[in-house]
Structure formats: C-alpha cells, structure tokens
Amino acid sequence: MIDLYYWTTPNGHKITMYLEEAGLEYRILPINIGKGDQFGAAFLKVSPNNKIPALVDHAPADGGKPISVFESGAMLLYLAGKTGQFIPKDLRGQVECLEWVMWQMGGLGPMLGQNHHFNHYAPEKLPYAIDRYVKETNRLYGVLDKRLKGRDFILGKQYSIADMAAYPWIIPDRQGQDIDEFPSLKRWKAAIRSRPATERAYAKAKEVNPTPSSPRTEEERKILFGQDRSVVK
C-alpha cells in the first residue's frame, strides 16, 4: 500500500496518473495547499520542501521499513523502478527517459508555473514578466512539439513517465498558447487524455477537490505566495 500526499495540481496529477496506469494500490492523503496543510509537522517529515506531492511506500522492494519520497520526478522514477513499468528496459532508452523527465522538472514545470503566476495570481499585471514566461512557454511547447513529430509518445512507441511528467502541465488556454500551432503536441495531448488511467486520475482530483477555488482567495494567496524561511521549521 502506498500513501500519496496529494493535492489537485499538475505535480499531483503526475503521480495519480502513474499509480492508475500501474494499478498499484494507494491511498490519497489530501494536503490542501490553499489552507496551509503543507506546513503540518507529519507532512514535513515526508516532504521537507513543504510541497506536494510526496509518498510513503509501506512495502518497498527491499522488504525493509517504509520509504518516503518527495519531488514528483523522484517519485515517478521510484515507482518506475519499483514496478519496471513505464520506463524503458534498455540503457539508451533509460537515458532518454531521464533526460525528458529532467527537462520537465527543470524547465517545463518551473517556467509554466511562473507563467501561471504572473498571468493569473500576481496582483499587478507586469508586462515584462508575462511576456518573458509566455514566450518561454511557447519555446518549450515548440521543443516538445518537435520531439513528438513522428513519435506517438516522447520516447516513441512506449508511453512512459516522461509523458506523465509533461502532460499535466500542457494547459494552453491558461498559458497564452494556441495549441493549433503545435499539431504533434495537440495529437499527443488528446491521446493521453483519452487513456482510461488518465480519466481515472482526473476523476480522483474531482473527488478530492470538487470545487477548486479560482481565482485564489486572499487568504490562500497569503499562504501560497508570501512564504519565506520562517515557514521552514
């Protein structure tokens, strides 16, 4: 049994997508990041960066005590290592998989996160910041579109953790992008959306958080966007 510390955000969806694909038994422990659950002592033991997602595997492969993992990329790699599923078996395929998971973790996620922030959350509309992140999003969409040209998935025929890492972040209407400019990305997105496991993962999100607050309330904004080192306990 796996405990998944989760909220209904792109980084959270990556992991429910994996768990649903692999058919692993798991339990969701909701961490409502708008209410400050991410600062609870028990959660911080598992996720010292006070962010979701994180997991505890109560039945690790070495038969030892439970293993906890934070950072969604590390979690996907851990789960793929545990099951041998959704990661290539050969060395060269594994290297490519690692590259694209890291590309998502270091680029696609953080840059698109800043795009959301300055477009939807910042109290002032800062043209420089908006332009910078909308353009960087456009570049990253272009990189992924090019990679997907002539390939079903990021690694080719095999659906992998590289796809699961990237998919939840491709939200063109919230990122100032026209998906029709990226035909391969559009096709890939539609193919992943219609997978039964993706449908189940996003249905879970609706169960956990049926009425996501959009836009964020003033209280949520203070919790999420006013953090400094005083939150590190």
Ligand SMILES: N[C@@H](CCC(=O)N[C@@H](CS)C(=O)NCC(=O)O)C(=O)O
């Ligand atoms: N690099 C981390 C990022 C995690 C992250 O940014 N999580 C957000 C939700 S998507 C969060 O928990 N935010 C709460 C906060 O910043 O207090 C990962 O991929 O796991």
